[in-house]
Amino acid sequence: MSPRFASGLCLARSLIGAIRIGAILSGMILIGAIATCAESVAAPVQTEHVRVALISEKNALVPGQRAWLGLRLVHEPHWHTYWINPGDSGLPTKLAWHLPAYLQADEIAWPTPQRFDVGTLSNFGYSGKALLPVALEVAPTAKRGSIAHVSVDAKWLVCREQCIPGKATLKLSLPIAATAVTHSRWQHVFAAARAAQPLPSAWSGSARLAGDRIEVALSGADLPSTDQLDAFVVQRQVVGYERPRARRDGDSVTFDFARSEYFSAPPAALDLLIVDGGRAGEAARSVTVPFAGAEAGSPRH
Numbered sequence: 307m308s309p310r311f312a313s314g315l316c317l318a319r320s321l322i323g324a325i326r327i328g329a330i331l332s333g334m335i336l337i338g339a340i341a342t343c344a345e346s347v348a349a350p351v352q353t354e355h356v357r358v359a360l361i362s363e364k365n366a367l368v369p370g371q372r373a374w375l376g377l378r379l380v381h382e383p384h385w386h387t388y389w390i391n392p393g394d395s396g397l398p399t400k401l402a403w404h405l406p407a408y409l410q411a412d413e414i415a416w417p418t419p420q421r422f423d424v425g426t427l428s429n430f431g432y433s434g435k436a437l438l439p440v441a442l443e444v445a446p447t448a449k450r451g452s453i454a455h456v457s458v459d460a461k462w463l464v465c466r467e468q469c470i471p472g473k474a475t476l477k478l479s480l481p482i483a484a485t486a487v488t489h490s491r492w493q494h495v496f497a498a499a500r501a502a503q504p505l506p507s508a509w510s511g512s513a514r515l516a517g518d519r520i521e522v523a524l525s526g527a528d529l530p531s532t533d534q535l536d537a538f539v540v541q542r543q544v545v546g547y548e549r550p551r552a553r554r555d556g557d558s559v560t561f562d563f564a565r566s567e568y569f570s571a572p573p574a575a576l577d578l579l580i581v582d583g584g585r586a587g588e589a590a591r592s593v594t595v596p597f598a599g600a601e602a603g604s605p606r607h
Contacts, residue, residue: 350378353472355385356464360456360476361437363496364486367409367454370446373486374496375411375478377401377438377460386433387462389419391540393429393547397463397471399438404457408445411458415439417502418579418590419538421549424467428547430538437499448482455479504579504590511558513576514598518565520545522576522595525558534583537561539576543568572597 350359356379363374377399379387388396403411416438419430448454461473509526522537532552539545546564553560561578576597581590 350380351474351476353474354464354470355382355466356380356387356462356472358460358462358472358474358476360458360460360478361492361495362478362480362489363492364488366481366483366486367442367444367448368483368486369408369444369448369450371444371486373442373444373480375440375442375456376492376496376499377414377440377458377476378495379432379436379438379462381433381436381464384433385464385466386420386422386429386431387436387464388429388431389538390414390416391430391538391542392463393422393431394427396429396431396465396469399460399462401438401440402459402461404459405442406448406454408448409454409456410443410445412441412443415441415499415503417499418504418581421536421538428549429465430547435495437495439496439499444482450482450484452482453479454482501589504592507580507591507593509591509593511593511595512598513572513595515565515572520563520565520569522550522561522563522578523558524560524580524593524595529554529557529559530580530582532559535559535561536581536583537563538579538581539563540578541573541576543570544573544576572599 350357359378361376361378363376367373381387388398390398392398399414401411401414405411417432417436420433422429422431422433442456456478457475459473459475461471463469463471507526509524509529511522511524513520513522532554535552537550537552543566546566548564551562553562574597575594577592577594579590579592582588
């Protein structure tokens with residue numbers, strides 16, 4: 307091989323190497339730009355008495371894996387929005403999703419609510435900073451390197467002594483990638499929402515109509531003391547919403563609710579959250595009990 311040819315071959319190889327390195331660097335820059343653009347659309351929307359934002363726990367969606375998004379609500383002091391059962395008044399927050407075919411949103415994973423007593427009314431919901439988490443199922447067919455454009459129409463009612471309806475369309479764009487990293491900014495927000503999720507219990511029991519009252523009897527291990535117990539019923543227009551009376555009888559606890567003035571027929575079952583106010587930081591427990599006297603085929607809600 308002549309020195310001139312060898313020198314030319316070496317130069318060609320160097321140029322090819324430089325082009326490859328340049329292409330890799332350009333690809334890295336392009337990916338970084340895509341990620342930056344994807345994150346830039348998740349801006350909060352300020353409405354009357356509450357700021358809302360659609361946030362993602364991680365910086366990307368991974369094909370075949372579950373992701374978590376959330377509607378973040380930052381309420382002004384003394385204002386609140388509502389749980390799935392708002393209580394005596396109010397409306398639960400609603401989400402209508404607009405997603406690519408390879409994404410599917412679950413229902414809101416409702417955190418344990420607070421109780422708000424306004425005069426003679428008892429309402430259930432959230433104040434301060436709250437997150438309504440939603441699981442997003444990503445199909446294995448989602449194409450890596452593409453961008454998923456996610457949009458949700460959110461509607462809520464924010465109340466103090468008066469109530470104001472609010473709505474916003476929130477958009478988020480996330481890359482489809484082989485891996486995803488948790489956003490440090492939102493990590494504690496999703497962790498707090500998970501800590502506020504009720505835990506399923508192994509308790510058993512039943513509900514029954516007793517005149518103008520509804521009694522729910524629970525039995526099982528680790529039932530809390532009755533000193534500061536509260537209970538929230540998922541189904542609407544079954545029980546009254548003031549705090550129920552609780553009494554212990556041996557290894558069982560009975561909750562005594564007022565019957566709702568709108569009660570018409572017993573549902574097939576009652577879904578309850580039991581909150582022990584005497585144990586700060588302890589998660590609520592969930593339990594489902596059959597309703598005695600319910601006809602076969604009665605709806606749950």
